[in-house]
Amino acid sequence: MKNLKYILSLLLVITAFVSCVQEDDIPDVSTLPAPTNVAAVITIAQDNSGLVTITPTGENVANFRVNYGDGSGEDSGVLNPGESAQHTYQEGSYEIVIAASSINGKTTTVAQTIVVSFQAPENLIVTIENDAAISKQVNVMATADFAISFEVNFGDPAETVMMSNIDEIVSFTYVDAGVYTITVTAFSGSVDTISYSEDFEVTEILAPLVAAPTAPARQPEDVISIYSAAYTDIAGTDFYPDWGQQTVFEEVDVAGDLVIKYGNLNYQGIQYGEIIDASAMETLHIDVWTADATQVEIYPISAASGEQQVTKTLNPSEWNSFDIPLSDFTDQGLTINDLIQFKFVGSGTIFLDNIYYYKAPSTAGGTTCEVLQDFEGAAPAFTSFGNIADTQAVANPDMSGVNTTANVAQFTKTAGSEVWAGTFFDLASVLDLSSCNQISIKTWSPKLGATVRFKIENSADNSQFYETDLTTTTINEWETLVFDVSAASAFNYDRIVIFFDFGVAGDDSLYYFDEVELVSSGGSTGGGSLGFEDFEGTAPTFVTFGNMADIQVIPNPDMSGINTTGNVAEFSKTGGSEVWAGGFFDTATPLDLTTYNKISIKTWSPKNGAVVRLKIENSADDSQFFEVDMSTTTTNTWEELEFDVSSAQAFNYDRVVMFFDFGVAGDDSVYYYDELELKN
Template structure:
């Protein structure tokens, strides 16, 4: 009988014990129960009903297989090994049990079909994977079948790969191209059922992750053309075409799970046009930034177009299948004689011409900030805009928050400007306000945070929170990397300094890039129409 190559997910546990000290002993209690338990079941095509089980799983040191046909004793199978069992014709519920070294068990029931009829009604689905280049996913289902073999038609790889009937099998080719894929569905019968198709294997030609989130910037330090981070120039036309549609070039706004980006398809040249009679002066900026993703372009040429002095290009090489973060000095344009005081358009040209597609996001001009919103925060700077965002009103929208004149310049806080948060009647128990920092918090300055608080009552819980804004999000869209610490007010209608020791929170790490501070006044209590003031958010040891 020919050899069969199987795709398996077998974990082989190799444990080495040392007697040198107690510290070398393995903590068996820490081992989790096995996961992803199943078995690849194949059968010989000779009407004997001889089925081979290849159990699979993660964290398994030994398997037990109960065959489901009345056999009382299970078969014990080591990780990576197989066991044979002869069935009569019928449908059986086999039980596969995976066991860890510490005795934790996971079991699954798997249907085993043993039929001496050839497979019928074979249905095969062959698809290019949407996320992995040159990967093909195949699913084959047939009546009376137990498993199927797939011959992928790649040179030098003649052996088939097997999968259970109805399971999906994935295979990655070395090169894109056209291949003859043959699927052979098998039961216990001598006769098999086949399906064959010429299939074009492709590379992934669109991004499946977003570009890096741009940093927080003051409005005066950035002029945005496209992207969700900053407010873009109003009325901009991102697809003016300029006659390129006749060459096969086209465009779309690609939506990646809510993150939109520009997509220029078969890019000859396409561009961006500001609204009629609109120009922007970028002479005070230092760089043009954009994030570019492509599967097939080698280069992108970017031109700024001036109302009075024409256009000048800058060419950048691109790395395929990843985001290219591009920063072009404004001087690269002005050194060619271009005036950047009256920019009306941007133009993109692809190399090779009119063949590749490109995705572009976060197009903006920027300069180094004159001042930063960073710890410590005292809200006194006239050069900065402290853009606090309130949340948690009775209708789940923003609660009022603003930087105002200190209404009580006495005691521990006689500064001029403070933050006012109004917890209106009916506001959510978690209502509060957040502020994005322009740089991550430097914990060499201390892991405690002191905040000046003015509360209308004694015993109000103040929750102080920091987040890493670019970390992955939870189901509510909140960053998963965060730290929360609480303190209670001890005086009413007067300023006091509350201390929040971040090290008391198990989630805290100085390695995390926290760049957002959040204040929750009277946390866990619904709004009653009260006002809280905050100031001087600073670190201490």
């Protein structure tokens, strides 16, 4: 519940924000949402006069107007945040209407009931509870007959007093845990009040209640994991070696996820199960939670060069996620091709999870030259052989990891089928292997180490072929296999043949494959890409502004060139919409700008030279943003625009805002965009 102290603080924040925004250009204002959490704090004079004070509250609000709801036709006039209005009522129940407007003109209207009584409050019932999720926060609710509001004195050294509407909740966070005398007083329009006091023990949350942030999906060759459920950890690692420390070790379950707990920390070691060569890695990741530690010193230890440390400040009662460049250690002289241990130094109690070294995703085969088949459009004609069931395009049964597209190919190796059973489909044109000599395929297998044989063939002469084998490295998850065809003879290859679990008779196992691409060789030199929205699964929630129509996901109207996927986002810049009209959607997790520094977007525009503005933003604080412009270079065809975000500040960007034909008023032009990816 909002309180009067909070309102005064909010006024200062909004005033400062509005001043800042007015110095920026209009688009920064337009992206603000409509006001939210609109309500009012109601108090009444205790003299039977019926004089009620109404203080509107809300977020993203520039001003309020209150209709008093008593049939008088009067209203408050314009109120700035933090201002109050007063109105005299007769006894009775009234429904006031609060209209809140943001600085870009968006309005939210809510109704709120108030009961005016000149009878003294009766039957006061007070509920005082420690918050289940926020350490040292106490929530108070009061209800009483004839009361309109209540006041809470929290009994802390500052004698904090907060006012709230009756039947609502007011919350306060103490500096220290302990026993405090909390007094609640209920008010009506009468001079008489009713109070309740209780000596209440405020408790501190000493362990995390939610699991650490989920580690991102990375290829095994890009990670060396010490402790993380997301990856395969180094076997035999000792998390509590006997170094004479006072620290107490325990592995605890947090919301279904095991984490390390080091209590009474002074220093603590981790002894790796083997010597680690992290010279190919770039970053150390670690998640830390604490209730009482202020910082932690992190030391990787080398067999040859000893130890070097980085000190990290900790925010209490939340997971602190750190991505520490390994250069922070190597610049101090640490060698990282012979790492043997970690050491942590600090005080209090810390919880650790997701401890791993990683590098930017490997470029699996380098640059994509041509998408041969992604099963999003019309499915190819499959021909199966060796007594297996027909291969068919189906909805992706596991939209996760490296493959979140909508459709995939399902390969059923029927029980009793031949060890060489497989399937093929023909391409529309002959493979061009002159400059691109690898075939990348995303595969899903229920078996680890199953042989996947890949074959390219001339459909007019099946004696002209080339084949090569790879084996699966994961179970029940997507991985990318890259088949090297650089040694293939110069034939006209226009047929793709694939065999799963080659050499083993069928046993009714199901396999899937997708995203068959011709790629150039590139090795694992860093770089790579990470797709974060392709509009093939569940569509994101779009929010538009500037008087334009909604953005929506539709079937791709031009499946050609570099974009033959099934679905795209349609952006209609409605006639008469603002020059800064646009729309946004939120991502499931913040964009990883530590690993990547570009955002690639496939766009389709009816205009050459139209400005496309990309803006990334923190959905929790829209003053934290970065934006960059590019211009279209084609008309009525797909092109790929790469926006450089390397100079963006280190905020949690989880909102993507798009503006097409920025700076020009809407004229009913239709634009499309698709395949949003992070890149290096």
